[in-house]
Amino acid sequence: MQGKTFFIDLTKCTACRGCQVACKQWKKLPAEETKNWGSFQNPKDLSFNTLKLVRFSEVEENGEFKHWFFFPDQCRHCVHPPCKMVGDMYDDTAILHDPETGAILFTERTRDLDGEEIRTSCPYDIPRWDDTKVQAKCDMCLDRVQNGLLPACVLSCPTGTMHFGDREEMLELAKKRLAEVRAYRPKAVLVDPEDTRVVYLCEETPRKYHGYAMAEADVPGTLSRKRVLAAVASPVRHLFG
Numbered sequence: 594m595q596g597k598t599f600f601i602d603l604t605k606c607t608a609c610r611g612c613q614v615a616c617k618q619w620k621k622l623p624a625e626e627t628k629n630w631g632s633f634q635n636p637k638d639l640s641f642n643t644l645k646l647v648r649f650s651e652v653e654e655n656g657e658f659k660h661w662f663f664f665p666d667q668c669r670h671c672v673h674p675p676c677k678m679v680g681d682m683y684d685d686t687a688i689l690h691d692p693e694t695g696a697i698l699f700t701e702r703t704r705d706l707d708g709e710e711i712r713t714s715c716p717y718d719i720p721r722w723d724d725t726k727v728q729a730k731c732d733m734c735l736d737r738v739q740n741g742l743l744p745a746c747v748l749s750c751p752t753g754t755m756h757f758g759d760r761e762e763m764l765e766l767a768k769k770r771l772a773e774v775r776a777y778r779p780k781a782v783l784v785d786p787e788d789t790r791v792v793y794l795c796e797e798t799p800r801k802y803h804g805y806a807m808a809e810a811d812v813p814g815t816l817s818r819k820r821v822l823a824a825v826a827s828p829v830r831h832l833f834g
């Protein structure tokens with residue numbers, strides 16, 4: 594299973610949002626009208642037109658600001674993608690799995706799938722859709738990668754947070770950085786490194802960054818990693834029975 598993988602070292606992210614803007618620019622996606630909702634996170638959520646979003650999680654203690662956790666959120670390009678497993682039950686050409694890179698791709702045929710069902714299947718709450726019901730998410734900048742270029746978000750990152758390359762090389766880098774960070778942040782973890790192609794290094798428990806930062810076994814209505822692995826091993830395709 595080599596393929597490609599992102600390594601996102603959150604210890605270095607300054608929330609400059611270069612990656613978020615670069616994604617919009619490369620994909621020619623329109624800006625969104627936003628308003629102040631009490632957070633620097635802007636826009637408020639992922640959407641059909643915002644495939645990459647830098648999330649801001651503000652930590653307060655005794656009513657005073659203490660710390661921010663920044664989380665550049667995107668599709669994780671799961672190794673065994675639950676979205677595709679569910680989509681394939683209706684149309685196995687709606688969501689594709691690129692064999693070379695491992696990228697998971699939503700096609701226009703996703704308009705005939707149930708968006709809520711696909712979104713609910715995603716352990717990371719990624720898929721979104723527009724008025725036509727076509728679903729959208731990060732496609733790994735496959736057009737760039739197939740031409741030897743980095744994904745636009747990775748190229749734009751000025752701090753060394755975002756890395757992209759061959760999977761084994763990225764996993765090695767992630768493990769090396771984890772060992773370094775653990776020397777001063779003992780709770781540091783890599784998020785779901787065996788199951789995804791977007792591996793985050795968090796200084797603290799991932800849920801402090803974002804509620805859907807990691808796949809959770811007990812989130813009602815979602816497909817846990819345990820259930821994904823069971824479904825992969827089983828011919829029975831009723832994942833939410």
Ligand code: SF4
Binds near residue numbers: 677716
């Ligand atoms: S993160 Fe969600 S949308 Fe992306 S491949 Fe995994 S299940 Fe599919």
Ligand code: SF4
Binds near residue numbers: 606610611749750
């Ligand atoms: S470009 Fe890099 S430093 Fe800036 S928000 Fe994105 S990941 Fe963080």
